[in-house]
Amino acid sequence: MFENKYKVFENIDLTADEGKFIGLVGPSGVGKSTLLRLIGGFLKPSSGTILLEGKPVLKPSPKLVLIHQSIVTFPWMTAIQNVMLSLTPKHLPRDEAREIAARSLETVGLQGFEDLYPKEMSGGMRQRVAIARALAANPTVMLMDEPFAHLDELTAEGIRQDIYNILFNVNFPLKSVIMVSHNLTEVLELADAIYVINGSPATVVARIEVNLPRPRNPKQPDFDRYLDTLYNYLTVRRRPQ
Amino acid sequence: MIYAIALILAAVSATAGRVLGLILISIVTGWFLSYYAIKSRIFESIYVISMEIFESVPVISFFPIVLLLFVSGIGGSLGVELAVDFLVFTAVVWNIWMGEYQAFKTVPKEMVEVGENYKLTLMEKLQKVYIPFSIPRIAANLFPSVSDGFFYIAVSEVFSVGNKSFQVFGVGSVLYGYISSGNVEMIEVSLIILGLVIVLIIALLREFAKYAVSRYALDTDTPVFRRGRFNIREAARRSGIIALNPLTRLANYNRIRRSRAYTDEYYEPEARKRKRRLIPPAIGIAMLLILAYLAYLIVSSVSLSTWYYLFSVTPDLLMDLLYDYIRVAIIVLVSMFFAIFVGYYFAVNRKAEAVGIPAIQAFSAYPAPIYFPFIFLGLSLSVSSIFGYLTDEAFVLFLGFISTFYYVFYSFWMGVKAMPQEYSELMKNLDLTFTQRMRRVILPATFPYLISGISSTINSAWGGLMIGEYWPDIIGNKTLSVGHGLMKVIDVATNSGNITLAAWASFLFGIVVVFYSFFFTKKMMDLARRKYVAEEGIFSA
Incomplete structure (x- = not known):
């Protein structure tokens, strides 16, 4: 209301x-x-x-992860850094976080594009990054x-x-x-x-x-x-x- | 008592009238200059470079010279009045001119084409397209301009060069009279009336800003937020902020610049068009020639022995400047710390924001030089018990902070508010801590705003240092003075009538500041535009 x-x-x-x-x-x-x-x-x-x-459910949490209509990536982070963002709260060792993020990117078909910045990607690839980021959070x-x-x-x-x-x-x-x-x-x-x-x-x-x-x-x-x-x-x- | 209050009211009105009148002149002249700037590459280059240079050199540092030029050139009270007006004008004008230029530069191509399609005249184009488009930007820039205007007018209404004292009627001179005669009651009344008038002006400016955004801001500026259907009011509020934000539009700067190459090719006689095209570059070249002539006059009027003297003191002056840069760095760091914590709190807490932002706007417009002597008087003992021989240093840094923290604070707050809604949701969604949010998202996303705010804070910090580093008879017979500092050298030289040294120190300072501006601020701004434009992270077809 x-x-x-x-x-409403x-x-x-x-x-x-x-x-x-x-x-x-x-x-x-x-x-x-x-x-x-x-x-x-x-x-x-x-x-x-x-x-x-x-x-x-009282507040947002990574268990219920949202994928936005407008595709959200951070232009100052590479694809893999964008995905690693969702692992930040877990305080994982960097190598482990990178490995999980790489696996997520591979799942969405972006193997080999880990080090590209969002600006260097198409809209479809960016949305795959956003999905990979959501998956990496284990929702x-x-x-x-x-x-x-x-x-x-x-x-x-x-x-x-x-x-x-x-x-x-x-x-x-x-x-x-x-x-x-x-x-x-x-x-x-x-x-x-x-x-x-x-x-x-x-x-x-x-x-x-x-x-x-x-x-x-x-x-x-x-x-x-x-x-x-x-x-x-x-x-x-x-x-x- | 009634007479005294009427006098104070008249004085405050005179001061406020000067500030607001000069801002109005800046706005009107800026419209024409900005229009010429977008029509001529040559004029644009000269205009923008001049603005960048003058914006980064604190006006107060060359005030004694300006004062003498006006007094000796025009003479009498008119000369002093014009000198004061010139000082305030140069304090407020760059910010407004730059804002108008950026607004004119980013008028949507479609609007320009409509204007050209219907063959609008220059005045019609200004009236129907460019001026309305620039109103939200002007409204946003009025806050810092009013703050700057009051700050500088407060210190310029009474001014000493050597053993000569100059003053014009205004709250600064009236207050100076009351301080000299020790009339505490009237000092308090003056401060209260000035405070009330400033609060009134800020309230009116806020209303104007709201009106400007609701009437003149374009929906098309906010493609990101328009999609957020779930909270229309929030989206509208944010669109207002982003419409006020120059950096958002600067992202499209080059595209619009290129597209403007399209001009009206039909119906206008070629000769007339050619003539018209020559006007803006002619104005630009004339401005350059005037500046060059003034420089020649100054250089040729100084004897060779004086030049030797000036070169011999230059290393010491540069060392003094280093001290000042350390002070500026401390002021900027403290201001950033304040901005990041308080600015973020206001940006995410509507109730705190509703009270805090107007309060900070009013506080920053209240000129620090007016009330600082009383803080100095009240806190001298307690501050000295903590800082010992660094007491004066602490006061100078504090003066620098209160007269300049506003810029970085306001920029950061605006940056957080203009951050895409989706980023806020994602941070909540991923359950990031405050530090993680700051490091990964908020600081990078607000980087362009921070750089712009830091740059303004640095530029304004010099004004605070100029006043504070050497302040004889700050209150009673007390003097505020630091050990080393270029601003102190300029102050002391001015007070002792050594205008040559003051002018040379100001000149050296100007050169360093301009170099700093070009090689640091500009590089950081380029980096911000290249990598840290948050809106580019949101993809929409």
Whole structure:
């Protein structure tokens, strides 16, 4: 709830099960990014609780790591230094931190690019660095806020094809991913379950289990059916309270 | 009593009127000069280099010479008045001119093209495009300019050269009269009235700054924050800050510079265009010639024996300058320490910021030379019990600090505020400690701001040293004086009427400062622009 008593959400109940990639879709301005930041502990809910493995989330922590819509790297650090940043709180020996960071970069396909500065990389490579940095923190849940929005379609498609296998790689203890997106095709390509939020105040209008085989392809026969379902939920007019 | 209060009010108004009037003149002249600068490469080079040089040489160091020139050239109270006005003008003008030039230089290409498309005249372009675009930058630069203006006017309203004393009507001269007659009550009333007027001016400037940002700042300046949909108010507030920040736009400096090569090629007769193009370089060359002629006049008026004398004392003067650089380094380090801790605290704590920032702005605008003698009087005994024979040194460093810490503090605070929101979230997310945040993210991200603030702090520290290193009769019959220091040499030489030595010391000082500015500050700024522009770390299509 905002300071002016404007209620943003009502009756929101989301669950991200182990091993699941959760999509979160909704019309522009409905509060998707706000919801993601509430889950991450960046914002405090005026009522209700966020639980991670049964314990309340009270502040941001590396267990719930956020990947931003605008791709965040530090221009004064090389790719590997950017990744090592997430290992700083652990006070690991430098060599060990470097090794873990290199492994993360390798996982996202950036082996050999460790010493490049962000300015020397494409947008897609930078987002891979950001993902590697998040993975190196050993998160339990990864929160992704429209992570491909600033990439061109070909690059985004390339990362999308890799991302599921990267995220649920056995080398990382990641248990779940929650991704916000307004791109329905993208969400359908990746998610195991999709929450649709809509209305004002926003509420969950549907949870859709996506039972499409992987790797997914928009040309699959059922793909359009899912798209239509999502589209219908999103275009239903809900009267503001 | 009523008469005395009316006199004080009139004096404070005269002082404030001088400061604000001269700032206004700086703003108006800056618009035209900046426009000519962006239209002519030759004029631009001369203009920018001149600004950089004059900005880095503390005006107070050449005030005695300026005073004599005005007094002997014009004479009487008008000569003294113009000398004081000139001193304050040179204290406030560079900052404002530089801000306007940077704003004009970074007007978005699309806006320039619209102006050209509709064939706007010079005045129309200024009125509709350039001036509105420069308003937020001017609003931001008004705070340090007002502080500088009050600082220098406070010390220039009463001034001695040799056994001659000069003064103009203002709070400085009225206060001097009360101090001489020991009228404590009126001293207090003067300080309170001056304080109230400064608080009022700062409050008005803050309102103006808010208005300037809300009306004239462009959304397109803030591509990073516009995406942060979850907190619109926060994004709007930050966009205001970033719109005030010259460095953000300087990142695009070269691109815009190149794009401006596109000019109106149609309809205007070629001869007329050529004539117009000649005006700005002509002004630039004329400025250079005037400076060269003045230099020639000075050099030729000094006898050979005097030149021998001046060269013989030069090594000692350079050693004195070294002492001063050590003092400046200490002042800068303490100011940075203050800025990093207090500035960061304010940047992340809204309640503290709402109170702390206006308080610091008002405090920094309150001229230290006015109230410092009373601090000296009150704390002399306790400070001397701690510092012993270094008591005067401690007071001088303290004076330097209170008259200059503001610049690095404000720059750092602004740098933290302008840092991409995503960086703040990431630091929280990774659970970095305060030291880790500072070392890995905040100090690098604010490096360009820090360098700019440190540079201003260094430039202003000289003013504090100039006043403090030798201050006869600071209060009662007490004198504040350090053992060694070039500013002290200039002060003593001025007081004893040895203007030649004062001028030579000022000249040497000017050369060293300019070299320092070019070889250190400029290199650091280049590094900052090359590697530490935080906005470049945020990728968006």
